[in-house]
Amino acid sequence: MTFAVASLVLSGVSAMAQMKAGSDTKKAYYAQAEHKKLEGRVEAVKAKEQGIQVLKNTNKALASVGAIAYAGGLEPTIGTPQDVGTFGVLNPGLNDFITSKDNEFLAISTANAQAEDLRFAGRMAKKQATIGALSTMGSAMMSYNSLGSAPGQPNYGFTPSTSGIR
Numbered sequence: 001m002t003f004a005v006a007s008l009v010l011s012g013v014s015a016m017a018q019m020k021a022g023s024d025t026k027k028a029y030y031a032q033a034e035h036k037k038l039e040g041r042v043e044a045v046k047a048k049e050q051g052i053q054v055l056k057n058t059n060k061a062l063a064s065v066g067a068i069a070y071a072g073g074l075e076p077t078i079g080t081p082q083d084v085g086t087f088g089v090l091n092p093g094l095n096d097f098i099t100s101k102d103n104e105f106l107a108i109s110t111a112n113a114q115a116e117d118l119r120f121a122g123r124m125a126k127k128q129a130t131i132g133a134l135s136t137m138g139s140a141m142m143s144y145n146s147l148g149s150a151p152g153q154p155n156y157g158f159t160p161s162t163s164g165i166r
Contacts, residue, residue: 004143004144005144007140007143007144008140008141008144011136011137011139011140011143012137012140014133014136015132015133015134015136015137015140016133018129018132018133018136019129019130019133021129022125022126022127022128022129022130022132022133023126023129025122025125025126025129026122026123026125026126027122028122029118029119029121029122029125030118030119030122032118033114033115033116033118033119033122034115036111036114036115036118037111037112037115039111040107040108040109040110040111040112040114040115041107041108041111043103043107043108043111044104044105044107044108046107047100047101047103047104047107048100048104050100050103051096051097051100051101051104054093054096054097054100055093055097057093058089058090058093058094058096058097061089061093062085062089062090065081065084065085065088065089066081066085068081069081
């Protein structure tokens, strides 16, 4: 096997290794993307649990306002006890619940966006590896064509004349 053929074979092996590395990198990015999506779901569940806890606490506070008003001889559904329940307990509780729902949505959408960015990075890594492999093979072919040929002047399509005129 000549040096030129050995060089060509080694370049082929290098190109294959580049392709494999690009494919492996893409798989790694895709795995990270799935992990990000799962993290987003976990955060969304936490936000949902916070929202449920807010509703439970709001319900307890409303029941407490009603019980205190009734114990004090007031009607809990009219006047000051109702205002306290509505403006002091229900509205803030509702705002906290809505915030928890927003956090739930944001956790999932942010995780999905990050996952898509990671998948894109994986596709680009594979594409770059393919381009690198093609470049390696192109360089090897150029080197192969130039190895073993005698250095000389470019011919430009002319053939030397044998008529003796110099």
